[in-house]
Amino acid sequence: MRQILNTLYVMTPNAYLHLDNDTLRIDVEHEKKMQVPLHHLGSVVTFGNVMVSPAAMHRCADSGIALVLLDHNGRFKARLEGAVSGNILLRQAQHRAAGDGEFALNVARAVIAGKLRNARQVLQRGAREADDADDGKCLNEAAEALAHSIRNLPHAPDLDKVRGIEGDAAKAYFSVLPRLVRKSARERFTMDGRSRRPPRDRFNALISFLYSMVMNDCRSALESVGLDPQLGFLHAVRPGRAALALDLMEEFRAMLADRLALTLINRGQIGEADFQDREGGAVLLDGDARKTVVVAYQERKQEEITHPLLEAKVPIGLLPQLQARFMARTIRGEMEGYLPFLAK
Numbered sequence: 499m500r501q502i503l504n505t506l507y508v509m510t511p512n513a514y515l516h517l518d519n520d521t522l523r524i525d526v527e528h529e530k531k532m533q534v535p536l537h538h539l540g541s542v543v544t545f546g547n548v549m550v551s552p553a554a555m556h557r558c559a560d561s562g563i564a565l566v567l568l569d570h571n572g573r574f575k576a577r578l579e580g581a582v583s584g585n586i587l588l589r590q591a592q593h594r595a596a597g598d599g600e601f602a603l604n605v606a607r608a609v610i611a612g613k614l615r616n617a618r619q620v621l622q623r624g625a626r627e628a629d630d631a632d633d634g635k636c637l638n639e640a641a642e643a644l645a646h647s648i649r650n651l652p653h654a655p656d657l658d659k660v661r662g663i664e665g666d667a668a669k670a671y672f673s674v675l676p677r678l679v680r681k682s683a684r685e686r687f688t689m690d691g692r693s694r695r696p697p698r699d700r701f702n703a704l705i706s707f708l709y710s711m712v713m714n715d716c717r718s719a720l721e722s723v724g725l726d727p728q729l730g731f732l733h734a735v736r737p738g739r740a741a742l743a744l745d746l747m748e749e750f751r752a753m754l755a756d757r758l759a760l761t762l763i764n765r766g767q768i769g770e771a772d773f774q775d776r777e778g779g780a781v782l783l784d785g786d787a788r789k790t791v792v793v794a795y796q797e798r799k800q801e802e803i804t805h806p807l808l809e810a811k812v813p814i815g816l817l818p819q820l821q822a823r824f825m826a827r828t829i830r831g832e833m834e835g836y837l838p839f840l841a842k
Contacts, residue, residue, distance in 0.1 A: 505715070506534060507792045509545045509785070516551035522558075539563050541718055543711075545788065564721070566714055574710060577717075585724040588826060595829050596729050603660070605745070605828070605836050606732035607651045610664045612749035612838025614651075617671050618644040619841055620752045624678040633677045643670040657732065668692065671752075676701065678760050686770045687763055696780030700773045701759065703781045707788065708755035709747070711795055715815070716750070717743035719822035725829070746821060753841040754814065758798055762791065806840055 506522070508515060514525045522539065524532040536557065541564040544550065550565065558565050559580035567575040595601045618641050625637035647667040654660045672692045679687045679701075689701040697703040717740050720727045730741025732748070762768040772787030783791065799815030812820065817839055828836040 505718075505796075506539055506542045507545070507796075508542065508548050509789055509792065511547050511785075512549070513544075514549045514551070515542070515544075515554050517553045517557055522554060536561055536563065541566060541714070543568060543714060545569070564718060568710065574713070579721075588724045588830065589726050591829050591831075592726055592729055596731060596735075602731040603654070603657060605825075606657055606660045607654060608836045608838055609732050609745050609748050610660055611648055611651050612840060613664070613751060614644045614648050614667050615838075616749055616841045617667070617752040617756075618648070620678070620757055621671065621674065628677070630681075636674050636677055640670045640674040643667065660732065675756065678764075680764045683763055683766075683769075696776070696778070696782070698779050699781055700770070701763075703773055703783050704759045704762070704768060704791070705755055707783050707791055708759055708795065709751065711792070712747050712750050712755050712818075713740070713743055716746040716818045716822070719818035720746060720825070722819065723822045723826045725822065725826055742825075746818060746825065749821070749838040749840075750818065753839075754798065754817075758794060762794055767794065804842070806842070807837060 508524060510524075510526050510531070512526065513531070516523055516525070518533060520537070521533045521535050522542070523530060524534075539561075542558065543566045545568050555565060555578060557563075559578065562580060565578040567577070569575055595605075621637045621641040621644070625634045625641065628634035628637060644667050647663050647670075650663055651660065654663060672689065676684060676688050687699075687701045689699045692702065697706045717727045720742055725742060727740040727743040729735060730743075730745045733739070733741040733744040735741050759768075767790055768787055772784050772790075774782045774784055776782060799813060801814050802811040803814050803817075804810070805812050805817070805820065807824075808820070821839055824833065825836055827833045
């Protein structure tokens with residue numbers, strides 16, 4: 499299970515990945531920079547202009563190592579992997595479950611309940627630690643709005659209503675999220691709601707980059723347990739869209755990506771100079787800053803947290819894997835309903 503912790507991120511422009519016996523070697527301008535044993539890797543993620551030898555691609559496919567291609571901003575481009583080895587009986591059950599309206603609705607309610615509960619925890623913690631009374635008041639009001647949304651979820655009659663509840667809660671959440679940024683940096687990291695494709699401000703650019711890494715981890719987790727990441731319950735099925743991976747990542751957005759973004763800003767690890775303003779209003783995270791974020795994300799994944807269902811400490815990086823297993827058990831009928839991860 500610890501394989502999910504071993505993701506190799508390659509971000510250096512013009513890096514070249516190739517085989518060297520049973521290792522993956524990384525050269526930059528014909529100089530060796532790193533060499534990693536293949537059996538230590540669960541996936542390889544490349545950013546931008548990174549070259550991979552055909553032999554390395556074939557070996558990764560044979561060894562079950564996913565090769566993920568992202569553009570230099572972290573946006574998903576492609577995923578290369580070997581033959582699907584998932585359990586066909588589990589995938590048949592997944593397809594039947596996706597066609598069961600009541601089952602899909604119950605999973606969607608649970609997924610969004612987990613997302614809103616974890617987002618509320620972020621706001622409540624911020625309110626307790628706020629030095630400014632107005633900040634604390636606004637954060638508590640938004641937290642109460644999310645609590646109201648959570649109470650309404652069990653009564654949502656269909657998926658559209660669930661999505662509507664989530665949308666209203668997201669507006670309340672993102673409207674106050676900048677209040678968690680330290681005051682000296684707040685003007686430079688203000689945001690007017692959630693924006694993407696492209697992000698329109700620095701905070702959105704940072705969390706979008708983090709979301710892309712969380713998304714990759716969730717997709718890998720689902721594939722590792724034999725589920726089809728394309729067939730989800732909350733998110734609509736579209737060609738090229740990993741709907742189930744999007745479902746799974748909802749509960750991790752606030753507790754993993756948003757909290758890490760706030761930490762990086764408030765500690766001064768990411769600043770105004772780490773972003774580029776592009777024509778058309780897009781704001782993008784700079785190259786060196788992306789490395790800072792990736793390192794911080796990997797370190798965060800190594801931290802341990804108590805899983806409320808298992809009542810045991812596990813590395814944060816294993817949470818998507820554990821939740822993917824719970825999703826599989828729910829689909830097989832071994833659990834009465836899906837239980838999202840709830841952070842403390």
